[in-house]
Amino acid sequence: xxxxxxxxxxxxxxxxxxxxxxxxxxxxxxxxxxxxxxxxxxxxxxxxxxxxxxxxxxxxxxxxxxxxxxxxxxxxxxxxxxxxxxxxxxxxxxxxxxxxxxxxxxxxxxxxxxxxxxxxxxxxxxxxxxxxxxxxxxxxxxxxxxxxxxxxxxxxxxxxxxxxxxxxxxxxxxxxxxxxxxxxxxxxxxxxxxxxxxxxxxxxxxx
Numbered sequence: 220x221x222x223x224x225x226x227x228x229x230x231x232x233x234x235x236x237x238x239x240x241x242x243x244x245x246x247x248x249x250x251x252x253x254x255x256x257x258x259x260x261x262x263x264x265x266x267x268x269x270x271x272x273x274x275x276x277x278x279x280x281x282x283x284x285x286x287x288x289x290x291x292x293x294x295x296x297x298x299x300x301x302x303x304x305x306x307x308x309x310x311x312x313x314x315x316x317x318x319x320x321x322x323x324x325x326x327x328x329x330x331x332x333x334x335x336x337x338x339x340x341x342x343x344x345x346x347x348x349x350x351x352x353x354x355x356x357x358x359x360x361x362x363x364x365x366x367x368x369x370x371x372x373x374x375x376x377x378x379x380x381x382x383x384x385x386x387x388x389x390x391x392x393x394x395x396x397x398x399x400x401x402x403x404x405x406x407x408x409x410x411x412x413x414x415x416x417x418x419x420x421x422x423x424x425x426x
Contacts, residue, residue, distance in 0.1 A: 245272055245288040254411035265296040283326035286319035291334055309342050329365030332358045337375045355379055370399035370412055393420050
């Protein structure tokens with residue numbers, strides 16, 4: 220019970236109506252769940268976050284920003300689960316990102332392109348899922364075109380390029396990601412992402 224109370228205080232999601240339409244709240248709670256929690260607490264946090272994001276989208280269905288963050292939460296959690304749960308989440312994330320792009324493709328500096336591109340290279344291809352290197356490249360390059368100096372756009376592009384064995388281009392993208400300007404109010408997300416960037420760069424330097 221004590222852990223549950225602590226988790227609710229951290230994530231601010233115990234009250235269904237609390238900050239239900241706030242993109243900033245979803246961003247902060249995602250960062251906490253992804254980078255500050257582990258094991259059972261992390262699972263519970265993401266399940267609550269998905270409910271929170273779903274409620275926010277239901278209250279404001281025309282918001283591309285909320286749709287994007289719902290998809291980010293779903294796709295992140297999908298990477299921490301497996302089987303039918305993971306498949307359901309990635310399909311929902313893709314649908315949400317496609318809907319967001321129809322509403323406003325430039326929302327959140329083109330984040331739908333970044334997230335959709337990441338999905339396409341991270342998930343299995345048909346017949347298991349919908350993974351596609353070709354589509355991933357197209358979306359990620361569009362994300363870079365829209366947000367050339369973004370930490371996330373360059374991180375995912377660099378990660379994709381590593382998988383494509385284009386190590387020279389990957390190194391350049393990851394360098395830009397590491398040098399990306401700080402995002403006010405997103406210190407935990409920036410810190411966690413930079414740690415991930417550093418890990419990839421070390422992998423590139425391994426003999």
